[in-house]
Amino acid sequence: MTTCERSWAQRAIENPECQQIDEVPQNCGPRDLVHRLQRVDSPPVIQLEQVTKTYPKASRPSLDNVSVAIEKGEFVFFIGPSGSGKSTIIKMLLHEVAPSKGRIVVNGKDVTSMRSWKRPAFRRSIGCVFQDFRLLPNRTAYENVAFALEVIGKTKAVARRVVPEVLELVGLGGKEHRYPQELSGGEQQRVAVARAFVNRPLILLADEPTGNLDPDTSIEIMRLLDRINRTGTTVVMVTHDSNIVNQMRRRVIEIESGRIVRDQARGVYG
Ligand SMILES: Nc1ncnc2c1ncn2[C@@H]1O[C@H](COP(=O)(O)OP(=O)(O)OP(=O)(O)O)[C@@H](O)[C@H]1O
Structure with missing residues (x-):
């Protein structure tokens, strides 16, 4: 296959720095070291600073003083027992839920102080995959x-x-x-x-994307997410699937009762 015959999707994968379809060159070379070095200096693509969330009528916070930074191009699993606060983090990153305290910065934008009319465009800039496909x-x-x-x-x-x-x-x-x-x-x-x-998208959020799938199909979906991550897209995934976490060996952030109890590079389910 010649360079010109390569599809948009293939060219996108080879040019991780091109964030928009229109930026993907028609004629391009392989990923190079310069792209990788540029990424080292960039600020975190997701930053939670001392974030607390207490839902109305709740007796205790669902998230309690959580601080975490996620760099561009990372693949991060959020794990933890049911009700520990994982989906609340995803909802806050999408500005579907506002924190009670603290600051959230996504792709350089302070989500916490974002005007309501800017939210739909902001949400569209983030890719989302959910358990129930939607x-x-x-x-x-x-x-x-x-x-x-x-x-x-x-x-x-x-x-x-x-x-x-x-x-x-x-x-x-x-x-x-x-x-x-x-x-x-x-x-x-x-x-x-x-x-x-x-x-x-610069960021892809996946809330239990394999929750309704059998193990073989789950692995196929994870291969896709891994491939997308290799294009430079930051992937943040909430999961209960220990096999997937143990096979992928990516960063694992474990939440328990609204607090981060483990943040491990190339982690396992535990
Ligand atoms: N809209 C809401 N109003 C009140 N409480 C809520 C609301 N959404 C979530 N909670 C509570 O916040 C806590 C964290 O919920 P969250 O959905 O973030 O947990 P989770 O770790 O994603 O759980 P699961 O793994 O079961 O999906 C739970 O105690 C839940 O009952």
Whole structure:
């Protein structure tokens, strides 16, 4: 295959610094050392500073004075018992839930003081994958992915070029016109991953993305997330799946009763 024949998705993977589809060069070389060195100097892409969250009517905080910094390009697992506060962190990163105290900075933006009219655009800049897929049931796989481009103002021509490539990348070539109910759970999650990745987000948040999938399908989804992470996208994933955490050996942050009790590079489930 010549350079010019390489797809958008392949070129994106080789050029991790290009954050937008339009920035991915038509003719490009392999990842180089300069890209990697540039990343070393960048500020954390996610920063929680002494964050506490107490929900209304709760007797104790769901998150208690949590501070953590996540660098660009990291793959981080949040683990911990049910009710320990993992999903609350994801919701706060998306500004769906506001902290009671502390500061949250995402991609250089202080989320805590963000004006409400800026929130929808901010949320669209982050890719999200959830346990229950959250696909639009009356739209095909193609339309679900294209919708993510539509809402950020990309033309139909861009969608026609990019959507088939990203669906091919997630292994759904040939199934573009199927509706969610005509796809298996694993295939639906692939559509959700394609939709989360199609805008080349700087950050991808995944809240138990394998929670509804069998072990083999879970591994396939993790391969996809790993591949996306290798493009330079920071991946933050909440999970209860010890096999996945133990196989991936990435940074593990363990939460217990709203506090960080372990933060380990190349960690295991414990
Ligand atoms: N909207 C809410 N109102 C009141 N309390 C809430 C709300 N959302 C979550 N909580 C409480 O906050 C705590 C943390 O919840 P969270 O969903 O973050 O936990 P989790 O670690 O993600 O749990 P799981 O693994 O079961 O999904 C729990 O005690 C929960 O009951």
